[in-house]
Amino acid sequence: MSRWKALPTELDPRVRQLAVRLRRLKDHSGLSVRQLAARTGYSPKSWERYLGGRSLPPREAVEALALIGGEDPTRLLALHEVAADAWGNPRGGTPVPETAVMETAPPEAEILSAEPGGGGARSLRFAIVAGTVALVLAVSSAVLVTWRLMDHGGGTADETTTTVTLTAGTSAPAYSCRLKQVDGRWYAGNSRTRNATVGYGDSGPAVAEVQCLLRRAGISPGGIDGMFGPLTQGAVKAFQKQARLDVDGVVGPHTWKALRG
Incomplete structure (x- = not known):
């Protein structure tokens, strides 16, 4: 079982429930974040935000993960709809703004350490890479x-x-x-x-x-x-x-x- 980093305490319970379900599906699939990105078309950074509760995933990403995890996407999409309503109109908590995600996102090593087989040397290497990526993102973020x-x-x-x-x-x-x-x-x-x-x-x-x-x-x-x-x-x-x-x-x-x- 992956060792997930705790979700933000201010996260709305409805959004939290969706994030927990997505984490379980990711664990069940046995895929790493990069493998999940290659299978769904969404970048590793995007999946780190979705699974970390720092960004609401699009409907297509939720459906793709459900199919990969062998689950009927209908119930998960219904949960996503409820979470989307909570994200736009928070009542039980305030979601972390997307603009803040780029400034406060943890090093990539923290996310990757949740994957099976992640050693200390590997975590250090990805921490260095993540720092470099964060600097580049601050300069170049447009397509x-x-x-x-x-x-x-x-x-x-x-x-x-x-x-x-x-x-x-x-x-x-x-x-x-x-x-x-x-x-x-x-x-x-x-x-x-x-x-x-x-x-x-x-x-x-x-x-x-x-x-x-x-x-x-x-x-x-x-x-x-x-x-x-x-x-x-x-x-x-x-x-x-x-x-x-x-x-x-x-x-x-x-x-x-x-x-x-």
């Missing part, structure tokens, strides 16, 4: 997205370039969308595959390619982070429905063909 439309003389194809710089503290590398049409097919500069199977929990350039092509199709997958989480899965299903394909949330040869158009 820069630049859209550039270029007309290619003949007027047959436009190239749209999206440059994405991820904030410090995220574990995924930065990806960019450099959309270009070649021989009637669209490519975003991350992967040229047409038949690789990509689904929930996957990560890497092929996932970033899917996210860019979904955005080109007018369906937002969330961020271009190369992680196939619940937001990307929902966007894939919406695209498959729009393209009259089998709606399974998995990108295979038929979905690639439709995405590349």
Whole structure:
């Protein structure tokens, strides 16, 4: 069983109950914070705040953790709705403001020490890394997205370039969308595959390619982070429905063909 740090004493009981349930599911899954981040599409720092009671998790994150933990998400989402009401209108306590989280968040080593097998040397290493990350976060905390439309003389194809710089503290590398049409097919500069199977929990350039092509199709997958989480899965299903394909949330040869158009 993980050794969790005590939740803030001023936390509303309804929010506290949600945080305790999320902690139990995380323990039951046997995943580390980083593994949980890779499976859900939310960064390790975000999960540290959610599980520490310092930030209210979004509905999609709660649903993703419930599915990973093998629990019916219906009851947990109902609890999340109650907690969300308490977070916005506290009666039993005052939640910690999100702005204060960045200033008072404990070192990452305190969170990671709750994971099985965390030794003293490992904790010290992560404490040093956490201090460096906190300094970088104070300087750089914004996502820069630049859209550039270029007309290619003949007027047959436009190239749209999206440059994405991820904030410090995220574990995924930065990806960019450099959309270009070649021989009637669209490519975003991350992967040229047409038949690789990509689904929930996957990560890497092929996932970033899917996210860019979904955005080109007018369906937002969330961020271009190369992680196939619940937001990307929902966007894939919406695209498959729009393209009259089998709606399974998995990108295979038929979905690639439709995405590349």
